Amino acid sequence: MSQQASELFDNFQELTPxxxxxxxxxxxxxxxxxxxxxxxxxxxxxxxFDAAEEAGILPEIKINLQKIEKDHYLLLHSDNGPGIPEDxxxxxxxxxxxxxxxxxxxxxxxxGLGCSGxxxxxxxxxxxxxxxxxxxxxxxxxxxxxxxxxxxxKKNKGLLLKREDADVKQTGVHLELQFKDxxxxxxxxxxxxxxxxxxxxxxxxxxxFKDPTGHKYVFKRAAEIVPVLPKEVLPHPKGVTSxxxxxxxxxxxxxxxxxxxxSSLSRMSNKRLAEIEEITGIDLNKRPKDMKWDEAEKIVxxxxxxxxxxxxxxxxxxxxxxxxxxxxxxxLNPEFISATTRKPVTYRGGVAFIIEAAIAYGGDSGxxxxxxxxxxxxxxANRVPLSFDQGSCAITEALKSIDWKRYGLRDLENTPATxxxxxxxxxxxxxxxxxxxxxxxxxxxxxxxxASMKVARKLQKYIRAKKAAKExxxxxxxxxxxxxxxxxxxxxxxxxxAPAYQEVLAKVTRRSLAELLGEDPDKVDEIEEELDASxxxxxxxxxxxxxxxxxxxxNVESKTDNVDFEE
Amino acid sequence: xxxxxxxxxxxxxxITYNKLKGLGEDIISDVVKNNIPTFKVPSRGTxxxxxDDAKRYYVLGDRYGxxxxxNVKQIKKIGQMVYVSNFCKDLVQREKTATLREMYYVSxxxxxxxxxxxxxxxVGEDIEVTxxxxxxxxxxxxxxxxxxxxxxxxxxxxxxxxxxxxxxxSGYTISPTIDEVEFVDHDVKRVIAVETMGMFHxxxxxxxxxxxxxxxxxxxxxxARATRRFLKRVNEELNLPVYVxxxxxxxxxxxxxxxxxxxxxxxxxxxxxATPNAKxxxxxxxxxxxxxxxxxxxxxxxxxxxxxxxxxxxxxxxNWQIEIKKMLKIGKKAExxxxxxxxxxxxxxxxxxxxxxxxx
Numbered sequence: 050m051s052q053q054a055s056e057l058f059d060n061f062q063e064l065t066p067x068x069x070x071x072x073x074x075x076x077x078x079x080x081x082x083x084x085x086x087x088x089x090x091x092x093x094x095x096x097x098f099d100a101a102e103e104a105g106i107l108p109e110i111k112i113n114l115q116k117i118e119k120d121h122y123l124l125l126h127s128d129n130g131p132g133i134p135e136d137x138x139x140x141x142x143x144x145x146x147x148x149x150x151x152x153x154x155x156x157x158x159x160x161g162l163g164c165s166g167x168x169x170x171x172x173x174x175x176x177x178x179x180x181x182x183x184x185x186x187x188x189x190x191x192x193x194x195x196x197x198x199x200x201x202x203k204k205n206k207g208l209l210l211k212r213e214d215a216d217v218k219q220t221g222v223h224l225e226l227q228f229k230d231x232x233x234x235x236x237x238x239x240x241x242x243x244x245x246x247x248x249x250x251x252x253x254x255x256x257x258f259k260d261p262t263g264h265k266y267v268f269k270r271a272a273e274i275v276p277v278l279p280k281e282v283l284p285h286p287k288g289v290t291s292x293x294x295x296x297x298x299x300x301x302x303x304x305x306x307x308x309x310x311x312s313s314l315s316r317m318s319n320k321r322l323a324e325i326e327e328i329t330g331i332d333l334n335k336r337p338k339d340m341k342w343d344e345a346e347k348i349v350x351x352x353x354x355x356x357x358x359x360x361x362x363x364x365x366x367x368x369x370x371x372x373x374x375x376x377x378x379x380x381l382n383p384e385f386i387s388a389t390t391r392k393p394v395t396y397r398g399g400v401a402f403i404i405e406a407a408i409a410y411g412g413d414s415g416x417x418x419x420x421x422x423x424x425x426x427x428x429x430a431n432r433v434p435l436s437f438d439q440g441s442c443a444i445t446e447a448l449k450s451i452d453w454k455r456y457g458l459r460d461l462e463n464t465p466a467t468x469x470x471x472x473x474x475x476x477x478x479x480x481x482x483x484x485x486x487x488x489x490x491x492x493x494x495x496x497x498x499x500a501s502m503k504v505a506r507k508l509q510k511y512i513r514a515k516k517a518a519k520e521x522x523x524x525x526x527x528x529x530x531x532x533x534x535x536x537x538x539x540x541x542x543x544x545x546x547a548p549a550y551q552e553v554l555a556k557v558t559r560r561s562l563a564e565l566l567g568e569d570p571d572k573v574d575e576i577e578e579e580l581d582a583s584x585x586x587x588x589x590x591x592x593x594x595x596x597x598x599x600x601x602x603x604n605v606e607s608k609t610d611n612v613d614f615e616e
Numbered sequence: 617x618x619x620x621x622x623x624x625x626x627x628x629x630x631i632t633y634n635k636l637k638g639l640g641e642d643i644i645s646d647v648v649k650n651n652i653p654t655f656k657v658p659s660r661g662t663x664x665x666x667x668d669d670a671k672r673y674y675v676l677g678d679r680y681g682x683x684x685x686x687n688v689k690q691i692k693k694i695g696q697m698v699y700v701s702n703f704c705k706d707l708v709q710r711e712k713t714a715t716l717r718e719m720y721y722v723s724x725x726x727x728x729x730x731x732x733x734x735x736x737x738x739v740g741e742d743i744e745v746t747x748x749x750x751x752x753x754x755x756x757x758x759x760x761x762x763x764x765x766x767x768x769x770x771x772x773x774x775x776x777x778x779x780x781x782x783x784x785x786s787g788y789t790i791s792p793t794i795d796e797v798e799f800v801d802h803d804v805k806r807v808i809a810v811e812t813m814g815m816f817h818x819x820x821x822x823x824x825x826x827x828x829x830x831x832x833x834x835x836x837x838x839x840a841r842a843t844r845r846f847l848k849r850v851n852e853e854l855n856l857p858v859y860v861x862x863x864x865x866x867x868x869x870x871x872x873x874x875x876x877x878x879x880x881x882x883x884x885x886x887x888x889x890a891t892p893n894a895k896x897x898x899x900x901x902x903x904x905x906x907x908x909x910x911x912x913x914x915x916x917x918x919x920x921x922x923x924x925x926x927x928x929x930x931x932x933x934x935n936w937q938i939e940i941k942k943m944l945k946i947g948k949k950a951e952x953x954x955x956x957x958x959x960x961x962x963x964x965x966x967x968x969x970x971x972x973x974x975x976x
Contacts, residue, residue: 524688531691534727536647538698542640542705552650557686560652 065205067143070169077166078437078483082120082232083239085170087436089124089228090240092163094247095433097128097222098254104131104220107275108254114240116261120232121175127223132185135194139207142168142179142224143200167226168200174229178210181224184217193217233261237416237425238436244268245380246427246434250368250471252376271379272372282364282475283315286352287399291345298337298345306340307333310348316357325351353398360401362393367473368432373407381467384411387507388469391500396492402474404493406500408466408508415465422465428487429471435485442486444470447497456505457512466508470497524561528554629708632754635747636705640698643685652686653694658745658884665883667929673878673890674930676745695728696739697746704743707755713793715759716740745884752795752845762790762842764813766820767831769802769850780831785820787832794842799854802831807850808897808968809833809843811862811871815952815963822964828972831856839875841882841889847875848891858891859975861968864899864909865949866921869931869940872896877930897971901942904950907967910957911948918949 070077078088094110101108106129113125133141142164168179182195193215201208235241244258245268252271259265284293303309310325310333311317326333328351331344368376370388377386388407395401415422428435428444439445448468453461478488487493532554540547639655646653657680658664664677683690683697703722707714714722720736723729730736744751751757766787769780773791777800780788791797808830810816816834819825825832831850835843851858860875862868876894878886904911914922925931926940943949955963 527688527691531695531728532685535685535691535695535698536643538695538702538727539640539643539647539653542698542702543637543644544640545644548644548648550647553647553652553685556650557652557691560686561688 065203067165067169067200067202067205070166071173071202074166074170074173076483077170078485079166079170082230083234083236084437086122086228086231086233086240087238087243089167089170089226089231090243091433091436092167093124093126093224094244094256096163097126097130098251098432100130100222101128102275102278105275105278106130107270107273108251109256110254111257112244113259114233114261116233117227121229122227122231122233122261124226124228125223126226127221129219129221132183132217132220132222133181134185134187135183135192135196138181138183138194138196139198139209141165142181143198143207144205165200169202171226171228172200174231175227177227179224179226181222182215182217183222184215184220186220191217191220241266243434243436246429246436247432248380249373249376249427249469250429250432250434252368252372252379269379271375274372276368277366279366279475280364282361283313285316285360285395285399285401286314286321286355286357287395287397288360288476289314289349289352289399291342291349294345294348295340295342298340301337303337305334306331306337309337315360321355321357324355328354357399359393359395360399362401362403364475365393365401365403365473367403367405368471370405370407373405373469373471377407377409377467377469381409381414382412383409383414383467385409385508385511387504387511389500389503391496394492394496396478396490400474400476400478402472402477402493402496404496404500405469405471405473406497406504407469408501408504409469410464410466410508410511412465414467421463424461424464424466424468427467427469429469430477430479430484430487431473432471435487437483438480438486440486441480443489443493444472444487444497446489447494448501450494451498451501451505453505456502457509458505468501470501472497521562525558528557528561532557628753629711632747632749633705633708635749636701636708636754639701639743639747643698652684654682654684654686655746656680656682657742660741660745660884662880665880667877671887671890672876672892673886674880674883675886676883692728693739693742696723696730696735697742699723699726699728700736700739700743704754704756708753713752713755713757715757717759719756741884748884750885750888752793752841757792758841759792760840761792762794762840762846763809763836764789764816764834765831765846766816766834767807767825768804769831770800772798772800781825785817787816787820787834790840790842790846792840792842794845794849799849802854802856803829804831804856805829806972807831807833807847807856807858809835809839809847809858809860809875809894810952811835811837811868812952815861818953818960819964822961824964824968827964828968835860835862835871838871844875844889844891847894848889851891851893857976858894859897859972860894861897861952862899863949863951864901864904864943865914865951866918866925866940866943868899868952869896869925869936870921873925873928873930895975897975898967899950899952899954901939901946903967903971904948905942905946907955907958909950909954911946911950911954914943914947914949919944919947 079085090112097110098108109129111127115123117123144165171177171179178197178199180195180197182193184191184193186192195213195215196209197211199208199210233240241260244256248254248256248268253274253276255270256268257265258268297313298309301309301313303312307322310322322333325348329347331347367390370390373388374386377383377388386407386409388405390405391403393401393403416425426439426445426448428439428442435442448470458464472487472493478490480486480488532550536550537547642655643653658676659679659681660676664679665674666677668675683694685691685694700719703719716737717733720730720733723736740751740756743754764787765780767780771778771780771788773796778788806828808819808824808828810819810832813834813836816832819832824830833843833847839847847858850856860872862871875891876896877892878890882889899909903909922940922944926937931937931940955967958966
C-alpha cells in the first residue's frame with residue numbers, strides 16, 4: 050500500500066530561479082494591475098539610472114507607453130547609458146540573480162532580479178518575446194545590435210529568436226516589452242506618480258514620458274551634476290551574520306582567520322582581533338577553509354559584545370539638500386522649500402545610513418484631492434521612490450510621531466505640503482522582498498524625526514513671517530481706513546476743520562509694525578516724544594496694562610451678572 | 617425757584633456738551649501736534665471697583681486704561697466712541713433722547729459702526745466713565761419705563777403737571793427721562809417702595825398712602841435706573857425717608873441693596889443712582905419668625921447667594937449680617953404676599969405700622 054521513498058521522489062525536481070518567480074511573481078512586487086506596471090517602471094528606470102551613473106553619464110530616459118487594448122500595453126523604454134555588450138544582453142534580461150550589484154555598495158538595485166523580472170512578467174502575461182536594441186562602445190567603436198528573444202524559464206536563460214545589426218547613434222539600451230493584466234493609473238501608486246517622485250529623488254535625470262493618451266510629459270533636469278559614485282565599503286562587524294562569515298571564509302584567498310577578518314571587514318584592528326581571540330578562545334591562525342559554523346557563531350557573538358568604531362561612511366552619497374530642493378522646486382513649484390541632510394549614523398550598531406528630509410509648501414505641493422491640496426509623504430530609499438506599504442514603513446511611523454501642531458501646522462493632513470524623506474544606506478533594512486517599506490529601526494526613526502523636525506521648524510518660521518506680513522497689511526488697512534474717519538469725526542465733534550493727519554497715520558502704522566515684530570512699540574517714537582515732551586511718563590506702563598483691563602472688564606460684566614440682576 | 621432749576625438744567629446741558637466737544641478737541645490737538653491721540657478711560661475691571669465706606673456705595677478706583685489711536689485693538693473702539701460722542705452731542709444740543717437700540721440702528725450709517733448691540737452698550741458705558749456723565753445726561757435712555765408711583769406728589773413734565781394721586785389706580789409711571797421732571801409739590805412724609813405690583817395694588821386698595829402719608833412705589837423687580845434716580849431725588853431733594861419692602865429672600869435683599877448702595881457694574885454712576893439713606897423694611901428673617909409667615913425652604917442657589925451676600929462689603933452692617941445668618945439658620949424664605957395668611961388687610965393694618973414705628 051505504502052509508496053516507496055523512491056516513488057515519492059519520482060517527481061522531485063529542481064526549480065530554477067526563473068521557474069520559482071514565475072510561480073511567485075508577487076515576490077517581485079508584481080501583484081495587482083496598477084502595482085505591477087509601477088514595478089516595471091521602477092525596475093527599468095532604476096537600472097537605467099545605475100548604468101548611466103556608473104558610466105558617468107547624466108541619465109536621460111524616454112518612455113513611451115502605448116495601450117493596445119484594455120489592460121494590455123506596449124512599453125518602449127530607452128536610456129542613454131553605456132549600453133550592454135551583445136554577449137551580456139540575454140544574461141541581463143533573462144537570467145535571474147545575474148548582475149553586478151552583489152556588493153556592499155549603496156545602489157538602487159541589489160539583487161539582479163529587476164530586468165529579468167520584467168521580461169518574465171511580459172512573457173507570462175502575453176507570450177510575446179522581448180526586443181532589445183543596445184548601443185555600446187567596444188574599443189573606440191560604437192556598436193549596435195538588435196535582439197529578439199524569449200526567456201527559457203526551465204534553464205534560467207535567454208532563447209534567441211532573431212539577431213540583426215542595428216544602426217545606433219549613441220550608446221544606450223532600447224527595450225520593448227508587452228504586458229497584460231496591468232493598468233496605467235494616475236493614482237498615488239500608479240506609474241505616472243512613480244516617475245514624478247523619481248524625478249524628485251534624482252534631479253540630475255531627465256525623463257520624457259508619453260502616456261497612453263499620447264500626452265507627453267517632459268521632466269527636465271534640475272541639477273547638472275552626475276552623483277558621485279558610491280564606493281564599495283567593507284561590511285562592518287556589527288552588520289554580519291554567521292552565514293556571511295562562512296561565505297567569506299569559503300571564498301577568500303587569505304590563509305588565516307586573522308587576515309580573513311581584517312581584509313573582509315571594516316574597523317578590524319589588531320587590538321580588536323586580540324580581543325576576539327580572548328573572548329572566543331579560537332586560534333585566529335587557523336585556516337579560513339576550516340571555519341566551522343559554531344566558530345562563526347562565536348565570532349559573531351563576540352562582535353556583538355565588542356565596541357567598534359562606527360562604520361566608514363565614505364560609501365554613502367546623499368542627494369544633497371541643495372539638489373533635493375532644486376528637484377522639488379522643478380516639480381512642485383512650491384512657495385517655500387527647505388531640505389536637510391543629516392550626518393551619517395548607524396543602525397543595529399554597524400550599518401551606516403543617512404537621512405535626508407525636505408518639506409515643500411504651497412504651489413503644487415501636496416496631493417490634489419477633490420480640488421483641495423492635502424499633505425503627502427514621499428518616501429525614498431537610495432533615491433528610489435517607495436510607493437507601497439506606506440503604513441508599515443519606518444519613515445511613515447516617524448513622521449506620524451511628530452507633533453506637527455508644534456510647528457504651526459494645526460491640521461497637517463489638510464496642509465498643501467509635500468514631505469520628502471530619503472534614506473541612504475548600503476543596506477536599507479526593507480521589511481519585505483517587494484522593498485517598499487523600511488524596517489522601523491529605532492535609530493532610523495530617530496533620524497527621520499530629527500531631520501523632519503528641522504525642516505518643519507524652517508517652514509514654521511516661514512508661515513509665521515507670512516502670517517505676520519498678512520497681519521501687517523491688514524493692520525495698515527485698518528489704520529488707513531479708520532484714522533481719516535476718526536479724525537474727521539473728531540474734528541466735527543470739536544467743531545473745527547479736520548487737520549492734516551498724514552504724519553500721525555505714518556506714525557501709527559510704524560508703531561504697529563514695531564509691535565508686530567515684537568519690539569516695544571513705545572520705543573519707536575521715544576525720541577520724538579522726548580522732544581515733544583508732551584507724553585507723560587506712565588505711557589508705556591499703562592499701555593501694557595490696557596489690554597488686560599479690557600479683558601478684565603468682560604470678566605467683571607459676567608461676574609456682576611451674578612451679583613446684580615438689573616436692567 | 618423755577619429760574620434756578622432752569623439754570624441748573626441749562627448748566628448741566630452745557631457741561632455735557634462741552635465735555636463731549638472736549639473729547640474731540642483732545643484728539644485734534646494731538647493730531648495737530650503730530651502726536652498719536654490717546655486718552656484715558658477709567659478701568660471698570662473688578663480690581664478697580666471699590667466700596668466707598670464714606671459714601672456708602674461702590675465707586676470706581678483711580679486706575680485707568682489708555683486708549684491709543686496707534687493700537688490696532690483699540691482704534692475701532694476709539695472710532696466708535698467718537699461717533700457716539702458726536703451723536704450724543706447732537707442729542708444734547710437738540711434736547712432729544714434716544715434709546716441705545718435706536719443709536720445702534722443709527723450707527724448703521726456711520727463710517728465705523730457696531731457688530732452688535734452689546735458692543736454699542738459697552739461704548740456707551742465707556743463714554744459715561746470717561747466723561748463722568750450718566751447715560752441720561754448724554755441723552756441715551758434705557759428702553760424700559762421705571763416704576764409706578766402712587767401718592768400725593770405733583771410733578772411737572774415739560775408743560776404738563778401730573779398728580780400721582782390722580783393718575784389712575786396704577787399711578788404715575790416714572791419716565792426714563794426722570795431728570796427732566798420737576799417736583800412741584802407734595803404732601804407726604806415718606807416713600808415706601810415694594811418689590812411687586814401685587815403689593816403695590818394691595819397698598820393702593822387699603823389706602824396705605826393715606827394711613828402712612830406715603831408715596832407707594834412699585835419696583836417691578838430689580839429697580840430700573842430711572843426708578844433709582846427717582847428714589848434718590850425724592851430722598852435728597854424732598855428730604856423724604858425711603859423704605860424698601862421686598863420678598864424675604866436673598867434676591868429681595870439685594871433689590872433693596874442695589875437701591876441703597878448701588879451696583880458694582882454701574883460704579884461709575886452710582887453717585888447719581890445710589891440712595892444710601894434708604895432703609896430695608898422687610899421682609900426680614902426676623903419677620904418670618906416673629907409673624908410666623910408661611911415659608912418655602914431655601915434652595916441651594918438661595919443658600920449660595922446668601923453666603924455671597926454675607927461677604928459683600930455692602931452687607932457689612934451688623935443687622936444685615938444677623939438677618940443673613942438667621943435666614944441661613946432657619947433655612948426658609950417668605951414672600952411679601954405671605955402676610956395675607958392673616959387676611960388681605962393685615963399687611964397694611966398691622967405689619968407696616970409696627971415696622972415703621974420700630975424704624976422711625
